[in-house]
Amino acid sequence: MNDNQKIAELLFPNITTTPEYYYKxxxxxxxxDGAEVTRIAPSPTGFYHIGGLYQAVIxxxxxxxxxxxxxxxxxxxxxxxxxxxxxxxxxxxxxYYGVTTQEGYMGSLGESGEYGPYIQSHRAEIYQSFAKYxxxxxxxxxxxxxxxxxxxxxxxxxxxxxxEGTLIMHDKCRELTLSEIEDNLKAGKPFAIRLKxxxxxxxxxxxxxxxxxxxxxxxxxxxxxILKSDGIPPYCLAHLVDDTLMGTTTVVRGEEWYQxxxxxxxxxxxxxxxxxxxxxxxxxxxxxNGNKRKISKRKDVEADSRSFxxxxxxKEAVVEYLVTLANSDFEDWRAANPxxxxxxxxxxxxxxxxxxxxxxxxxxxxxxxNIIARYSAEEIYNKSLAWAKEYNMDFAKKLEDNKEYAIxxxxxxxxxxxxxxxxxxxxDLPSYYDYMFNEYATLNVDLAQLDMNVLDIRNIVExxxxxxxxxxxxxxxxxxxxxxxxxxxxxxxxxxxxVDPTKYNGNLAKFCTxxxxxxxxxxxxxxxxxxxxxxxxxxxxxxxxxx
Ligand code: GLU
Numbered sequence: 347m348n349d350n351q352k353i354a355e356l357l358f359p360n361i362t363t364t365p366e367y368y369y370k371x372x373x374x375x376x377x378x379d380g381a382e383v384t385r386i387a388p389s390p391t392g393f394y395h396i397g398g399l400y401q402a403v404i405x406x407x408x409x410x411x412x413x414x415x416x417x418x419x420x421x422x423x424x425x426x427x428x429x430x431x432x433x434x435x436x437x438x439x440x441x442y443y444g445v446t447t448q449e450g451y452m453g454s455l456g457e458s459g460e461y462g463p464y465i466q467s468h469r470a471e472i473y474q475s476f477a478k479y480x481x482x483x484x485x486x487x488x489x490x491x492x493x494x495x496x497x498x499x500x501x502x503x504x505x506x507x508x509x510e511g512t513l514i515m516h517d518k519c520r521e522l523t524l525s526e527i528e529d530n531l532k533a534g535k536p537f538a539i540r541l542k543x544x545x546x547x548x549x550x551x552x553x554x555x556x557x558x559x560x561x562x563x564x565x566x567x568x569x570x571x572i573l574k575s576d577g578i579p580p581y582c583l584a585h586l587v588d589d590t591l592m593g594t595t596t597v598v599r600g601e602e603w604y605q606x607x608x609x610x611x612x613x614x615x616x617x618x619x620x621x622x623x624x625x626x627x628x629x630x631x632x633x634x635n636g637n638k639r640k641i642s643k644r645k646d647v648e649a650d651s652r653s654f655x656x657x658x659x660x661k662e663a664v665v666e667y668l669v670t671l672a673n674s675d676f677e678d679w680r681a682a683n684p685x686x687x688x689x690x691x692x693x694x695x696x697x698x699x700x701x702x703x704x705x706x707x708x709x710x711x712x713x714x715x716n717i718i719a720r721y722s723a724e725e726i727y728n729k730s731l732a733w734a735k736e737y738n739m740d741f742a743k744k745l746e747d748n749k750e751y752a753i754x755x756x757x758x759x760x761x762x763x764x765x766x767x768x769x770x771x772x773x774d775l776p777s778y779y780d781y782m783f784n785e786y787a788t789l790n791v792d793l794a795q796l797d798m799n800v801l802d803i804r805n806i807v808e809x810x811x812x813x814x815x816x817x818x819x820x821x822x823x824x825x826x827x828x829x830x831x832x833x834x835x836x837x838x839x840x841x842x843x844x845v846d847p848t849k850y851n852g853n854l855a856k857f858c859t860x861x862x863x864x865x866x867x868x869x870x871x872x873x874x875x876x877x878x879x880x881x882x883x884x885x886x887x888x889x890x891x892x893x
Contacts, residue, residue, distance in 0.1 A: 377413065384408050654771075
C-alpha cells in the first residue's frame with residue numbers, strides 16, 4: 347500500500363466498495379445507437395421554477411426524439427436549503443404539465459428504475475467510495491481547515507498572494523503528510539475532501555457546448571471540495587457519480603453551471619471517465635422597465651410553474667410556449683400542423699439560441715387562445731370545471747348547476763370556420779361570460795355610452811325581445827332585426843346613411859350595439875343571435891324590463 351492508499355483507508359475505514367464495483371452494478375443501458383439519456387434533477391428548495399419545467403421540456407424532447415430515456419433525480423444534498431415536500435411538488439408539476447419521466451424519483455410515490463436510489467441523500471456511501479478512490483490515486487486529499495476560522499485566513503492569504511502574483515489555487519492541507527493526517531484524525535478533526543487540481547487557469551481548452559457551440563474555456567485550477575465534512579458531496583461530485591452511474595448522455599442544466607464546467611471536466615478526467623455532453627440553457631428573463639433581468643424567484647409570478655395552473659392556462663399552452671422559447675420555429679410548425687402531436691415537432695438543441703429568452707405574456711396568451719379555440723364546447727366545459735373546482739368554487743357551482751346551458755354558451759361562435767380567439771385561460775371565463783352566468787343587475791350596464799335616451803333604448807329592446815322568434819334561424823333573425831331597425835328609424839344602408847346621418851337615429855351597426863349593450867353590458871361579444879337563443883325567452887324579458 348502506498349501513502350495515498352493508506353490515507354484513503356484512514357479517512358474511509360468503513361467504505362469497502364470502489365467505483366469499479368458500481369460500474370458493474372449499474373451496467374450500460376441497452377439502447378439503440380444515438381439514444382440520449384437525459385434527466386431533470388431539481389433541488390427541493392421551494393416551488394417548482396418555470397426554468398425547471400423549461401429544461402424538462404428540452405430533456406424530454408432530446409430523449410424522445412432519439413429513442414432514449416428521460417429520468418428524474420432528486421438533488422437533496424443541501425439540507426440547509428431544503429423545504430419539506432418540495433421534491434414531491436417538482437415531480438407533481440412535471441406530471442401535471444405532461445412532461446413525464448420514464449424512470450427515477452416519483453415524489454411521494456417512491457421511485458422506479460434500475461439505476462437508483464434516485465435521491466442523493468440515499469447515496470452517501472456511493473459518493474464516499476468515489477471520493478476514497480480519488481484519494482487513493484493521489485488526486486484528492488483531506489482538508490482539515492474548519493470552515494469559519496480558516497476562511498478568513500485563507501482569504502487573507504489569497505489576497506496577499508494575488509497581489510504578489512504568487513497565488514496558487516489550493517489550500518495548505520494539500521501538502522500534509524501521512525503522519526500529519528493521522529494526527530489530525532486522532533485529534534478528531536473533521537475533514538472535507540478536495541480535488542488535487544492539476545489544471546492551469548492560464549491555459550485554455552476547447553469545449554463544445556450543445557447550445558453555446560465551441561468555446562475556449564480556462565482550465566480549472568481550484569482544489570474544489572468534492573466531499574463535505576458531513577460526508578455528503580457538493581454538486582460537482584454528485585453530478586459526476588450520478589450522471590455516470592445512471593447513464594446520462596446529455597446534461598441539460600442552467601447557464602449558472604457553465605462557470606464551473608472546467609472543474610467538472612477536470613473531475614471526470616481525474617476519474618478517467620468519459621466526458622458527457624452538456625447543454626447549458628439560457629435563463630428565462632423578463633423586461634423590467636425596459637431592462638432585461640432574470641425572472642426572480644421572489645418577485646415574479648411567472649417564476650412559479652404553479653401560477654399558470656392557478657390562472658387556468660391549459661397545460662399544453664404552457665408547454666408549447668416553453669417550446670417556442672427553446673425553438674423559435676415552433677409556432678410556424680404548429681400553425682402548419684395544428685393537430686400534430688407535440689413530440690412530432692422536429693426539436694433540436696442546436697436551435698436553442700444562447701441569448702436569454704424573454705418571457706412574453708402576450709405570446710403565451712396567443713398560443714393559449716389558439717389552443718382553446720380548437721377545443722369543443724364540451725372540452726371547455728370539462729377543463730374549466732376542473733379548474734374552477736380548485737380555484738373558483740362559485741363559478742364551479744354555476745357550471746355544475748347549468749351544464750347544458752354552459753355548453754351551449756361555450757359553443758357560441760365555436761364550430762365555425764374561424765372560431766373566436768378570446769379566451770387565454772379559465773380565469774378569464776367568469777368575467778368574459780359574466781352576462782351569461784351572472785344576474786343582470788350585477789352587470790353594471792352602462793347605457794350612457796350609447797348616447798341615446800333611455801326610454802328609447804328600452805323601447806327598442808322591448809320590441810326586439812317581444813318579437814324574438816326562437817324558431818327562426820340566423821338569417822331570418824337578421825332580416826327581422828333589419829325590419830326593427832327601419833321601424834325605429836335606423837338606416838340599414840350605410841351609403842345612404844352617410845349622405846345625411848342627421849335623418850336617422852343611427853345606422854344598423856348602432857342599432858345592434860344598442861341591443862347588445864343593453865342585454866349584455868358589452869360592446870363586443872360573440873354572436874348576438876346565439877347569445878339570445880341561449881339566454882332564453884324569460885331571461886330576455888327580464889333584461890328588457892330591467893332597463
Ligand atoms: N440540482 C441542480 C439544480 O437544481 C441540478 C443541476 C443539473 O441539472 O445538473 O440546479
